[in-house]
């Protein structure tokens with residue numbers, strides 16, 4: 001047989017396996033007949049594809065559909081035990097590692113504070129030590145890892161698994177895929193934190209059926225993961241979505257961003273901006289409970305502490321969060337006008353204060369975006385909250401499994 005013909009057949013088979021597996025993932029439970037109807041493939045092809053997916057333990061039968069008038073149909077769903085995944089989120093001031101099943105359910109996790117002024121090697125070693133602990137736990141429990149996903153701030157070369165530049169860490173050209181695969185012997189996938197979180201929303205979260213949406217990661221920086229026509233938009237070189245560095249007030253008097261420029265949007269709405277707003281208020285007002293909380297907890301001023309003060313009704317904390325929400329809303333209004341998304345999903349560390357920031361975000365969007373477009377854009381918090389990019393790190397591994405089902409062992 002012509003070798004090219006064989007290669008074509010293998011390609012078609014893999015494409016169809018992936019098509020069926022993705023449908024089962026996004027719309028389960030589904031029967032074989034439903035899969036045939038949705039894909040347009042004939043029933044015997046669908047049965048053969050499903051048999052292979054069951055053999056590879058990616059899919060399992062979950063009972064039968066007895067609601068209709070005909071013969072009950074066996075229903076199919078993703079097998080949560082298809083394999084475990086290690087997700088690593090490299091925050092700027094923390095590192096987080098989770099082990100999940102194939103559906104993103106957390107089986108083990110650890111989060112540690114990190115010091116962004118530490119040298120690169122120290123923070124990477126801190127992360128590797130947590131990963132090794134996760135591996136040891138997995139070994140005891142007999143986990144079969146599909147791979148390790150790493151979500152990092154900054155721009156990423158996906159093919160090389162290389163961090164190109166992370167302004168908030170001042171890191172350049174870090175070969176994450178090599179470092180983590182040398183230490184774990186696992187397949188390693190590296191992705192920008194906001195892009196990873198957007199993929200998680202599409203696979204596991206609030207954007208499963210949504211074709212056009214923007215995920216906004218808000219923490220030390222503000223990053224965007226943009227889905228257009230059902231696909232992550234990467235731009236010319238793969239660096240699209242650095243929304244936090246949009247210059248909105250590039251005057252000499254404005255704060256210098258970690259990228260080196262002045263007046264970047266994120267300097268008005270990120271977690272440091274909230275801390276700065278609170279500090280400025282405390283310098284002129286003494287009625288706040290924040291100094292007392294800091295003394296009691298022997299803590300410096302942090303976002304969780306500001307949230308705690310806001311929960312106790314502290315006006316300086318609440319007003320600072322509202323101001324940052326307004327700044328967030330201004331940037332989002334511009335993005336809504338440009339992209340007309342169905343949803344804007346907010347996640348990352350700032351989402352712990354989401355209940356205070358969401359109303360001013362929505363009010364500012366109402367004021368600054370074109371009414372027809374704004375009325376169609378739903379603004380909501382990620383169900384994964386501050387873990388959005390951690391689940392994103394898991395999602396990039398699961399996404400690879402959905403794209404290349406025949407990598408899974410029979």
Ligand SMILES: [Zn+2]
Nearest residue numbers: 245257259264
């Ligand atoms: Zn910047």
